C-alpha cells in the first residue's frame with residue numbers, strides 16, 4: 001500500500017511539472033494519471049504532438065478532467081515548449097522510432113524522462129540514449145507495465161524465494177489473437193523503420209520480463225522469422241480479391257473478417273478518423289497489404305550471463321491471446337500461463353469470449369507432487385499493472401518495492417537489444433552477440449536471487 005506524505009487532499013505546493021509528447025491512445029493513461037488520480041503531486045504543464053487535431057483533443061481532455069488546460073505545442077516547437085514551460089519530466093508516448101529524439105533533447109535540456117516501451121528501435125539510437133543519460137546525469141525511466149501485473153510479480157517472488165532453485169532454462173511462448181495481433185499490421189507498427197518489428201515493439205515486454213525474472217543480462221541471440229499470414233496471398237486464399245487500401249473504403253468490408261469500423265467507436269473516431277486530414281494517419285489500413293515488412297511468426301534462442309537459456313516464440317495470428325512460460329530449475333519446474341481477454345476498440349468484442357480463471361501457476365518439484373498456487377490479482381488495465389505502475393511513477397514517495405519493478409534505460413536497453421539482435425540474426429542467419437551492438441551492456445538493478453549454493457537440490461537416489 002502506498003502511504004501519502006501529505007496530510008490533506010489539497011494539491012501539494014511542490015507538484016512535479018510534466019509534459020507529454022505523443023498524444024495517441026497510450027498517452028491517455030498518463031494524462032489521466034496526472035490530472036485525475038495523482039493531481040495532488042503532479043501537474044500537466046504542456047502537451048505536444050505532430051498532429052494539431054490530437055493536441056486539441058488532449059487539451060479538451062484536460063478540461064473534461066477538471067484540470068488546468070495546458071498549452072499545446074506542435075512537434076516542431078518541442079524545444080520552445082521545454083524553454084517556455086520548464087517541465088521537470090517529459091513523458092514520451094510517440095511512435096517508437098521517434099522516442100530517442102525527444103528523450104535526448106529533453107535530457108539535454110535538464111529534464112528527467114519517462115518513455116513508453118520500446119525505449120527505441122535500433123542499436124545506434126539505443127547507444128545515443130545511453131550516452132546522453134550518462135553525460136547529463138538525468139533520470140530515464142522505461143515503463144515496463146507488464147512487471148507490475150500481480151501474477152508476474154508473483155512469479156518473480158517464487159523465483160526469488162528459491163522455490164525451484166537456480167533457473168537453467170526457460171520456454172516462453174506468446175500468442176496474439178487475430179483481433180489484437182492484426183492491429184499491428186494496420187498502421188505504423190507494420191514497418192520496421194517505425195517499430196523495429198514485433199521482435200522489438202512487442203517482444204520488448206517479453207524479453208524484459210525474462211531478464212527481470214532471472215535477474216540476468218542477455219549475451220547472444222539467434223532467430224528465425226517469417227510473415228505468412230498477413231499477406232496478399234493469404235487474402236486471396238481466404239477468397240478475397242484484395243488486398244485493398246483500408247477498411248473504410250474497402251469494397252469487400254462485408255466479407256472480410258478483419259474489417260475495422262472506425263466510425264463505430266467514438267474513441268477511434270475522435271482520435272484518428274477525425275484527424276486524418278492533418279497527417280494522413282489511417283488507423284484502418286488493410287492487414288494484407290504488400291508493403292508490410294514485419295514478421296508475424298518469430299522464434300529466438302537467447303543465452304544469458306548466468307548460463308540460463310531462453311527458447312521464445314511469438315505468433316501474431318492466433319485463436320487465443322496470452323502466453324505459457326516454464327522455468328526449469330535445479331529444484332523443480334515452475335509453469336505459468338495466462339489466457340488474456342483482449343478487448344479491441346472498433347470490434348466491441350473479445351475474440352473467443354471472456355475467459356474466467358485464465359491465470360495458472362504450478363510448481364512441480366524434482367521429487368514429490370506438483371501443486372497449483374492461487375494467482376495474485378488486482379483490478380484495472382493490464383491485469384492491474386498499469387495502476388500500480390502509475391503509483392510507482394507519480395507518488396512523491398513510492399512504496400518500497402522488493403521486486404525492483406521500476407526500470408531505467410539499462411533495462412530498456414537489455415530488452416530491446418535482444419529484439420534488435422534477433423532482427424540482425426534474421427538478416428544474417430548468424431548468432432549475434434548482444435555486446436557487438438552497443439558495447440558492454442550496463443547491468444540493470446535486479447533484486448537478489450538465491451545463490452547457487454542455496455539452489456542445489458537434495459542429493460537424489462536413482463529410482
Ligand SMILES: NC(=O)c1ccc[n+]([C@@H]2O[C@H](COP(=O)([O-])OP(=O)(O)OC[C@H]3O[C@@H](n4cnc5c(N)ncnc54)[C@H](O)[C@@H]3O)[C@@H](O)[C@H]2O)c1
Pocket residue numbers: 021022023024025026027048049050051054075093094095096098116117118143145201
Ligand atoms: N506499455 C504498453 O502496454 C503500451 C500499450 C500501447 C502503446 N504503447 C507504446 O506507446 C507509444 C504510443 O503508442 P500509441 O498506441 O498511443 O500510438 P498512436 O499512434 O495512437 O499515438 C502516437 C502519437 O504520437 C504522435 N507522433 C508520432 N510521431 C511523432 C513525432 N515524431 N513527434 C510528435 N508526435 C508524434 C502521433 O501523431 C500520435 O498522436 C508507442 O511507443 C507504443 O509502443 C505501450
